[in-house]
Amino acid sequence: MAKEITKLMDYRSDVRVLDATLRDGGLVNDFYFTDEFVKDLYLANVRAGVDYMEFGYKASRELFDESKFGKWKFCKDDDIRAVVGDNNTDLKISVMADVGRCDYKHDIIKKSDSPIDMIRVATYLNTIPAAMKMIEDAAAKGYDTTCNIMAISNAQERDMEAALNMLAQTPVNCLYIVDSYGSLYPEQIARIVDFYLNVAAKYGKKVGIHAHNNQQLAFANTIEAVGDGADWLDATYANMGRGAGNCAMELLLGFLRNPKYNVYPVIQFVEKHMNRLKEEGVMWGYDVQYLLTGLLNQHPRTAIKFTKDKRKDYSEFYKELVVQDE
Amino acid sequence: MAKEITKLMDYRSDVRVLDATLRDGGLVNDFYFTDEFVKDLYLANVRAGVDYMEFGYKASRELFDESKFGKWKFCKDDDIRAVVGDNNTDLKISVMADVGRCDYKHDIIKKSDSPIDMIRVATYLNTIPAAMKMIEDAAAKGYDTTCNIMAISNAQERDMEAALNMLAQTPVNCLYIVDSYGSLYPEQIARIVDFYLNVAAKYGKKVGIHAHNNQQLAFANTIEAVGDGADWLDATYANMGRGAGNCAMELLLGFLRNPKYNVYPVIQFVEKHMNRLKEEGVMWGYDVQYLLTGLLNQHPRTAIKFTKDKRKDYSEFYKELVVQDE
Numbered sequence: 001m002a003k004e005i006t007k008l009m010d011y012r013s014d015v016r017v018l019d020a021t022l023r024d025g026g027l028v029n030d031f032y033f034t035d036e037f038v039k040d041l042y043l044a045n046v047r048a049g050v051d052y053m054e055f056g057y058k059a060s061r062e063l064f065d066e067s068k069f070g071k072w073k074f075c076k077d078d079d080i081r082a083v084v085g086d087n088n089t090d091l092k093i094s095v096m097a098d099v100g101r102c103d104y105k106h107d108i109i110k111k112s113d114s115p116i117d118m119i120r121v122a123t124y125l126n127t128i129p130a131a132m133k134m135i136e137d138a139a140a141k142g143y144d145t146t147c148n149i150m151a152i153s154n155a156q157e158r159d160m161e162a163a164l165n166m167l168a169q170t171p172v173n174c175l176y177i178v179d180s181y182g183s184l185y186p187e188q189i190a191r192i193v194d195f196y197l198n199v200a201a202k203y204g205k206k207v208g209i210h211a212h213n214n215q216q217l218a219f220a221n222t223i224e225a226v227g228d229g230a231d232w233l234d235a236t237y238a239n240m241g242r243g244a245g246n247c248a249m250e251l252l253l254g255f256l257r258n259p260k261y262n263v264y265p266v267i268q269f270v271e272k273h274m275n276r277l278k279e280e281g282v283m284w285g286y287d288v289q290y291l292l293t294g295l296l297n298q299h300p301r302t303a304i305k306f307t308k309d310k311r312k313d314y315s316e317f318y319k320e321l322v323v324q325d326e
Numbered sequence: 327m328a329k330e331i332t333k334l335m336d337y338r339s340d341v342r343v344l345d346a347t348l349r350d351g352g353l354v355n356d357f358y359f360t361d362e363f364v365k366d367l368y369l370a371n372v373r374a375g376v377d378y379m380e381f382g383y384k385a386s387r388e389l390f391d392e393s394k395f396g397k398w399k400f401c402k403d404d405d406i407r408a409v410v411g412d413n414n415t416d417l418k419i420s421v422m423a424d425v426g427r428c429d430y431k432h433d434i435i436k437k438s439d440s441p442i443d444m445i446r447v448a449t450y451l452n453t454i455p456a457a458m459k460m461i462e463d464a465a466a467k468g469y470d471t472t473c474n475i476m477a478i479s480n481a482q483e484r485d486m487e488a489a490l491n492m493l494a495q496t497p498v499n500c501l502y503i504v505d506s507y508g509s510l511y512p513e514q515i516a517r518i519v520d521f522y523l524n525v526a527a528k529y530g531k532k533v534g535i536h537a538h539n540n541q542q543l544a545f546a547n548t549i550e551a552v553g554d555g556a557d558w559l560d561a562t563y564a565n566m567g568r569g570a571g572n573c574a575m576e577l578l579l580g581f582l583r584n585p586k587y588n589v590y591p592v593i594q595f596v597e598k599h600m601n602r603l604k605e606e607g608v609m610w611g612y613d614v615q616y617l618l619t620g621l622l623n624q625h626p627r628t629a630i631k632f633t634k635d636k637r638k639d640y641s642e643f644y645k646e647l648v649v650q651d652e
Contacts, residue, residue, distance in 0.1 A: 008513050185581065186512065186546060187334050187553060215577055216539075220512060220546030227513060238614075250614060251541055254621040255511065263621075264644060270614060271640040288576060288596060295580040295589075314597040318590060 008223070011257040014231045018052040019045050019249060020210070022072050023096050024234075024241035026056050028284045029277070031070030037273055038072070038083055041237070046089045047265035048253060052118065054094045055080050060103045074107075080115045092117040096148070097138075099123040099130045104137055111142030118144040120176075125155050128163045132170050139171035146208060146232070148176035153183045153297050157195065164196060168203035174232050175200050175207055179221065182214025182244055182294040186224040193228040208232030211247050213239055213286050214294025218247040223255055237266060238274035243300035243307075244290035283307055288314040296321055334549070337584040340557045344378040345371050345575060346536070348398050349422050350560075350567035352382050354610045355603070357396030363599055364398070364409055367563070372415045373591035374579060378444065380420045381406050386429045400433075406441045418443040422474070423464075425449040425456045430463055437468030444470040446502075451481050454489045458496050465497035472558070474502035474536060479509045479623050483521065490522060494529035500558045501526050501533055505547060508540025508570055508620040512550035519554040534558030537573045539565055539612050540620025544573040549581055563592060564600035569626035569633075570616035609633055614640040622647055 021041060022033060038055075045053045056072030064073060071079050075095045087093060093116050097104050108119060119138035123131035135145045147167050152160060167175060177192055184192070189209070196207045209225040211218040211234070222233050235252040239245035250270060253263040289303035292314070298321065306317050347367060348359060364381075371379045382398030390399060397405050401421045413419060419442050423430055434445060445464035449457035461471045473493050478486060493501060503518055510518070515535070522533045535551040537544035537560070548559055561578040565571035576596060579589040615629035618640070624647065632643050 008511065185334070185549065187549075213542075215580070216542055216545050216574070219542050223511065223513075248542065248617075250617060254541070254617065264641065267614060267618075267644050268641045271638060275638055288593060291574075291576060291580065292593075312597065312601055315590065315594045318593050 008227055009257060012231065013258065014206070015226060015256065015258065016051040016232045017049075017249075017252060017256070017261070018054060018094065018208075018232060018234050019050050019236065020054045020234045020246060021236040021240050021249070023054040023056050024246055025236055025284070026070065026072050027242040028240070029070075029282045030068070031056055031072040033070060033072060035083075040269060040273065042083050042091070044237075044265040044269040046091045048249075048262050049258075049260040050091060050249070050253075052092045052094045054096060054120065055083075056095060058095050058097045058102050058104065058107050058119075060101055060107075062103065063101055075116075077109065077114045077116065084115055087115055094118040094120055096120045096122055097134060099127045099134065102134070104134050108138060108141060108143075116143065118146065118173075120146045120148055121172075122148045122150055122178075124150055125152070125159055125163055128166055132166060135167070135170045135172045144173045145171065146174040146176050147172045148178050148208075148210060150178045151180040151299070152177060152192070153179055153181050153188075160195070161199070164199040168199055168205055173206060175205055176210055176232070176234075177208065177225065177230070178210045179212055181297055181299060182212030182218065182290065183297040184221060185215075185217065186220055189221045189224045190228050193225050193230050197229050206231045208234065210234040212241065212294075212300075213244040213246060214290040214300065216286055218245070219251045219255075222247040222252060238270045239286075240274065240277070240284055243284065243304055244286045244294070245284045289317055292318055292321055334553055334581075335583060337582060338557065339584065340532070341552060341582065341584065342377040342558045343375075343575075343578065343582070343587070344380060344420065344534075344558060344560050345376050345562065346380045346560045346572060347562040347566050347575070349380040349382050350572055351562055351610070352396065352398050353568040354566070355396070355608045356394070357382055357398040359396060359398060361409075366595060366599065368409050368417070370563075370591040370595040372417045374575075374588050375584075375586040376417060376575070376579075378418045378420045380422060380446065381409075382421060384421050384423045384428050384430065384433050384445075386427055386433075388429065389427055401442075403435065403440045403442065410441055413441055420444040420446055422446045422448055423460060425453045425460065428460070430460050434464060434467060434469075442469065444472065444499075446472045446474055447498075448474045448476055448504075450476055451478070451485055451489055454492055458492060461493070461496045461498045470499045471497065472500040472502050472534060473498050474504050474534075476504045477506040477625070478503060478518065479505055479507050479514075486521070487525070490525040494525055494531055499532060501531055502536055502558065502560075503534065503551065503556070504536045505538055507623055507625060508538030508544065508616065509623040510547060511541075511543065512546055515547045515550045516554050519551050519556050523555050532557045534560065536560040538567065538620075538626075539570040539572060540616040540626065542612055544571070545577045545581075548573040548578060564596045565612075566600065566603070566610055569610065569630055570612045570620070571610045615643055618644055618647055
């Protein structure tokens with residue numbers, strides 16, 4: 001018997017849903033979203049009762065050429081304000097800042113002068129001290145913060161434990177499990193949530209989950225995590241996100257029992273915008289190449305290239321992966 | 327903590343994988359598979375270590391016009407033998423027989439004269455006595471049998487319990503959980519497997535699962551079930567099956583740890599045949615309309631019509647479903 005019967009018929013009021021469509025979805029169209037798309041997404045999130053909307057990255061304009069990306073790669077405060085005005089809604093605004101790819105000291109201003117509510121710091125396990133600096137900087141400026149530890153499916157648990165104990169000393173609000181390779185099964189998610197919660201609960205931190213759909217498990221892993229005690233849940237409209245994409249918002253809001261959530265505005269947005277993106281040639285979503293990198297616990301970059309090259313020779317790709325693995 | 331740690335790193339040798347591509351997939355192309363497709367599928371299953379291949383239905387030729395369906399709607403013994411010869415392999419052959427839609431007394435001959443190894447009897451909860459007659463008939467003729475109880479997501483547990491206790495008196499080998507509407511979550515699957523096992527184990531019967539992918543949970547529900555003690559698992563190549571399709575064979579064999587299973591022949595088959603079927607206009611797989619019927623625990627027929635009509639107005643469809651529900 002996996003869980004207490006009917007545990008998920010009720011809801012925990014601590015659960016938070018974060019829409020990462022612009023941020024993770026931006027990775028597949030270089031952040032070139034129309035203004036209408038972004039405005040409609042904001043309104044849909046407000047109406048759907050979504051808790052956070054992530055507008056994109058605060059990427060370094062020294063490292064990345066502004067002319068080669070849409071504006072949500074950089075998330076200037078004025079660009080956000082042009083969409084949300086004073087944001088007199090219950091929807092909070094987040095941006096992601098990558099360790100080593102963000103001029104956070106300069107580009108992240110005081111919260112009192114910004115429409116942004118929360119900074120999400122994305123890090124690999126080998127750059128935790130730098131992530132801590134960024135968290136402390138953002139918290140000192142007045143923001144809520146999360147730390148999203150990427151690619152944990154090939155991390156060792158003792159290293160993760162050390163990292164979590166370090167991060168728990170910072171003002172961070174939430175420690176995120178990120179299944180970057182889409183390689184984890186629900187059974188493993190259960191174990192990892194438990195592992196994270198052991199540290200997080202001691203320090204009053206929340207645990208979050210960001211899943212990828214390489215094995216058609218992004219939604220399943222997200223609801224496994226919430227059943228195990230993770231409170232912050234990432235999702236994207238129509239699964240839009242890098243490679244095989246993420247947990248679909250329309251699935252997640254259909255599942256959650258808190259009456260404040262409403263799936264209908266999500267369905268309306270998907271109808272108006274998401275099929276059109278696909279028709280325009282933007283590519284994401286489950287396919288065999290992503291299953292294979294997920295199964296082999298590898299970064300999806302080879303599968304993304306396979307997709308971009310419009311290849312369909314899955315068995316040749318399988319051989320490439322297995323040979324590369326030797 | 328959901329499950330015993332590492333429970334699924336090992337394997338139970340009792341687990342059986344059944345390929346239902348021709349049978350459930352046949353529902354979306356009226357069973358018009360080419361002979362090459364069927365032969366290649368048979369060879370792929372043999373090489374992949376799949377335990378059973380289901381060729382289709384034993385449908386009544388009085389009720390269904392033979393000229394309007396491909397031959398796997400009827401699964402004549404000679405048609406199967408043309409593919410498998412004497413089937414000197416470890417792969418066993420099954421067909422499905424629906425209560426009320428099969429002339430089983432006449433069309434199912436003695437096993438000793440047939441290439442078929444197993445008869446799977448599909449029934450709704452309100453036709454259990456008729457299913458029992460069919461099971462007894464098939465067993466008397468020498469076949470292994472399963473009973474697949476469809477549409478259990480809107481059945482009451484006391485009714486299911488009565489049905490299972492009746493079926494357990496027959497020679498049936500396996501009692502199948504069938505999530506016809508794709509509306510069940512893993513937490514519910516865990517509960518239902520437990521419920522089935524309580525009866526099945528007492529009588530030495532196995533428990534199986536046949537999942538649908540309306541909420542991108544067919545694979546997740548299948549591995550939830552195997553983790554909970556279900557032994558017989560249905561899958562189809564590239565998820566092919568009615569509506570949103572089934573649990574993908576390539577996902578399932580990638581997951582299972584028994585070294586006898588090999589995912590590579592499945593990948594090869596998918597590459598050679600499955601994208602081509604889609605290009606030819608055969609339609610199946612997850613989309614918002616299937617999510618909605620799943621979420622509302624309804625038969626997918628309205629979503630299938632929406633798909634056939636090439637509609638994309640999801641929000642209008644949502645309203646139709648909700649109004650219809652009043």
